Amino acid sequence: MTEMRAGSRLERVLRSGRFAVTAELNPVDSADPEAVYERALVLAEVCDAINVTDAAGAYVHMSSIATCALLVRAGYEPVLQMTCRDRNRIALQGDLLGAAALGIRNVLCLTGDDVTVGDQPQAKRVFDLDSIQLLRMARIMRDKGVFLSGRPLEVRPRLFLGAASNPFAPPFDFRPLRLAKKVDAGADFIQTQLCFDVERFRRFMAQVRDMGLHERVFILVGVGPLRSVKSAEYMRTRVPGVYIPDEIVERLRKAGGPKQQREEGKRICVEIIQQVKEIPGVAGVHVMAFRQEHLVAEVVEEAGLLPRRHAQQTPGASPPSPSPA
């Protein structure tokens, strides 16, 4: 794992062996770029790269690719999340090229939450490709310099390719095997679903190490602070693929009022970060705090993962210049 694929900041941090921190940004419901910068500013100083979701939960927001382009313009390092839910292979290939041209260097290839879980279940689901096919297609474009049809590209998209893994959803025995498929398809890094069950994750990583996958791919563990019992209950019942053990919810409940619950949620998250950090084969954490970006900074700081000097350049007080960084 020494050869540079894209030379992105995230890739350089991972290859240098430093513990990486990425954070999730949910794009805005606005046509104003300032709203994007505002949301990113909190995250940028505490992470190496910012993941931009692609209509997560099938709720539409500003497009992932446009949000990423704005982040690049402001000097930030985005990870473009790309799902198979809304676009067929023709659109996806065009977006991969366009993303690279806009200066986006990291792409996370996902299947995508189904349209039925969002607020526009009337929509047509696409799923022309699945996430593994999307990954392989992106790798063919990058490494072979051709479209799926074989038509050559003049300039290849230099992309650091990522994939997701959910060790916390059945079929548990198949999850490491599916990870292996993703590595074979072309994944350079992995970001997992939110981890609230460290024991389960430990077992998963043991299998991953047995297969030697940790030496072929960088694995970032998904973590996130729970705001309250109510939000924990919402997430475990309504957000696809999130598993929160009863003990965690119980801990939050015992904490007391809203303020104490919020503190306890943060404490749980910090503890989980410290535990997974010690698991061999873990290259970093991916912090997801839906609509509470400010909490990410607190979590990263309290987990002792600061300073991240090498991370993002902090833009000045003035609005970022429109010329590409």
Place this chain on the structure above:
Amino acid sequence: MIRPLAFLQNHPHCLERVYRFTLAVFRRARPLLARVGYDRAARVLVPVERLTKGAIFGCQMCGQCTLHATGMTCPMTCPKNLRNGPCGGVRANGHCEVIPEMPCVWVQAYERSRHMPLYGHEILLIQPPLDRRLADTSAWINAITGRAEDTGIVWNADD
């Protein structure tokens, strides 16, 4: 879709033998089918396939059957049509993210693949994107003519 013979899926080790046998028969019959003409043969085979594979697997007639590589469980019955394994949305009880009352197709596929000594390991293979033009054509004919595999795309990332 009504699947009166769905119970057969719980005997994947028998089904994989049937698959091997069927494939061998069709390979042998290839010259005959070629003489009859694949188009004419398809007029008979397509309804037969629809009926038999529909009754057992809930076949969606994608025309590129991978049943033996997916635990004798049709991946096209997954609401997301995933051909390479389960999405991250599988519920704790092993049910589908999209249709809560339905067991996840891939949870079943993986379980069944473990009882398939002949082809079970093929669940680890990466399945290429579908050729959508082959929808509603005969997967049996596409398998023996090589049309199912030769979809005209670059798919090998190495070399």
